[in-house]
Amino acid sequence: MSGSASVIKDPADFGRVAVLLGGNSAEREISLLSGQAVLEALQRQGVDAYPVDPVDGLFEQFSAVSFDRVWIALHGRGGEDGSMQGLLGLMGVPFTGSGVLGSAVSMDKLRSKQLFVGCGFATPEFLELTSPDDFAAVPAKLGFPVMVKPADEGSSIGLARADDAPSLAAAYQAAAAFDCPVLAEGWVSGPEYTAAILQDRVLPLIRIDAGEGFYDYDAKYFSDQTRYICPCGLAPEVEAEYAALCLNAFRAVGATGWGRVDFMVDEAGQALLLEVNTVPGMTSHSLVPMAAAQAGISFDELVWQILETSCTEAAYARSS
Ligand SMILES: Nc1ncnc2c1ncn2[C@@H]1O[C@H](COP(=O)(O)OP(=O)(O)O)[C@@H](O)[C@H]1O
Ligand SMILES: [Mg+2]
Incomplete structure (x- = not known):
C-alpha cells in the first residue's frame, strides 16, 4: 500500500499533548526510548507536546498542566494493559490506540489465545500451567520442546524454551515469578512475521529472522x-x-487504532497467532516504523497518524 495522507492538517488542532513514557513496568527502558522518539517527532512537526513519566506523579503533572490528549508510549503493565486507558477515560482525556477492553485482552496472552480459538483462528497449541501438577500434561498434549511464557509480560521477558521435564520446571518457576498466569505453547520452528496496523490498515509484513534461538x-x-x-x-x-x-x-481482541500482531508459520504454511501488541515499540529501529517506511510513511508521519487515533474514529475514517 502507499502512504496515506493525514486527516488533521494543523498541529494546533491537537492542542496540548502529553506523551506518556517510562512508567514502572519491566519494559520501562524501552518505553523511555519509544516516548523520547515520539516526543521529538511531535515537536519537530509543531505539536505542543510534553513528556510525562507516571513515576514522577501522574496526578500532580496532570493537575499542574491541562492536557488535551495523550500519546501513550508506555509498554507493559500499567500502561498497555487497560488501567491507564480506564483512568484517562474517566478523566475525559482522549488517548491514542486501544481502549480498556482491547488493551486488557491483548495484554493477556492466555485470554487472547482462548479468544483466537473461539474465533477459529489458528494459534500454537497451549496449556495453562497453574502448578507443577500441570507439568505431566505437557509432553502428552504439546510434546517437547515447548515455549513457556508469563501471560502478562512483553519484550520476551520471562520466556524460556523447555526441552524436557527439568527445564520445564525451571522455565515455569522463572515465568511464575512475574506473578501472572503461565502458559506452555507447542514449539513452532518458524518462520516468524509481524503485522503492523495503523488506523486499522495492515502495513507491509516484516519477516523476523533471529538466527540461532x-x-x-x-x-x-x-x-x-x-x-x-x-x-x-x-x-x-x-x-x-x-x-x-x-x-x-x-x-477480535477489541484492539483499535494502531498496534502489531505477531505470528509464526508452520510447515503447512498455516499462520499461527502469537499475540497482539497494543503499544508496540516506537524507537527509530522498531518494527512498526520499519513497516511504515516500506509503505512510504515516514517516522514523523507515523507518529502524527497515531496521534490522530486519539481523535474520534470519524476523524480518520477513510473512504478507501
Ligand atoms: N510457540 C513458540 N514457538 C517458538 N518460538 C516462539 C513461540 N512463541 C514465541 N516464540 C518466540 O518468542 C518471541 C516472543 O513471543 P511472544 O509471544 O510474541 O511474546 P512477547 O513478544 O510479548 O514477549 C516470538 O517473537 C518468537 O520468536
Ligand atoms: Mg511478541
Missing part, C-alpha cells in the same frame, strides 16, 4: 544477528491472506 530480549534490542526482511518475500496473495487474518485477530 528465538526472538528473545537480546535479539530484539541488542543483537546484530537479528535480520528484518521487509518486504517479507511472501507471494502477494499469501501476504494478503496473513494480513487479513492479523487484522481480524486485532479486531
Whole structure:
C-alpha cells in the first residue's frame, strides 16, 4: 500500500499533548526510548507536546498542566494493559490506540489465545500451567520442546524454551515469578512475521529472522544477528491472506487504532497467532516504523497518524 495522507492538517488542532513514557513496568527502558522518539517527532512537526513519566506523579503533572490528549508510549503493565486507558477515560482525556477492553485482552496472552480459538483462528497449541501438577500434561498434549511464557509480560521477558521435564520446571518457576498466569505453547520452528496496523490498515509484513534461538530480549534490542526482511518475500496473495487474518485477530481482541500482531508459520504454511501488541515499540529501529517506511510513511508521519487515533474514529475514517 502507499502512504496515506493525514486527516488533521494543523498541529494546533491537537492542542496540548502529553506523551506518556517510562512508567514502572519491566519494559520501562524501552518505553523511555519509544516516548523520547515520539516526543521529538511531535515537536519537530509543531505539536505542543510534553513528556510525562507516571513515576514522577501522574496526578500532580496532570493537575499542574491541562492536557488535551495523550500519546501513550508506555509498554507493559500499567500502561498497555487497560488501567491507564480506564483512568484517562474517566478523566475525559482522549488517548491514542486501544481502549480498556482491547488493551486488557491483548495484554493477556492466555485470554487472547482462548479468544483466537473461539474465533477459529489458528494459534500454537497451549496449556495453562497453574502448578507443577500441570507439568505431566505437557509432553502428552504439546510434546517437547515447548515455549513457556508469563501471560502478562512483553519484550520476551520471562520466556524460556523447555526441552524436557527439568527445564520445564525451571522455565515455569522463572515465568511464575512475574506473578501472572503461565502458559506452555507447542514449539513452532518458524518462520516468524509481524503485522503492523495503523488506523486499522495492515502495513507491509516484516519477516523476523533471529538466527540461532528465538526472538528473545537480546535479539530484539541488542543483537546484530537479528535480520528484518521487509518486504517479507511472501507471494502477494499469501501476504494478503496473513494480513487479513492479523487484522481480524486485532479486531477480535477489541484492539483499535494502531498496534502489531505477531505470528509464526508452520510447515503447512498455516499462520499461527502469537499475540497482539497494543503499544508496540516506537524507537527509530522498531518494527512498526520499519513497516511504515516500506509503505512510504515516514517516522514523523507515523507518529502524527497515531496521534490522530486519539481523535474520534470519524476523524480518520477513510473512504478507501
Ligand atoms: N510457540 C513458540 N514457538 C517458538 N518460538 C516462539 C513461540 N512463541 C514465541 N516464540 C518466540 O518468542 C518471541 C516472543 O513471543 P511472544 O509471544 O510474541 O511474546 P512477547 O513478544 O510479548 O514477549 C516470538 O517473537 C518468537 O520468536
Ligand atoms: Mg511478541
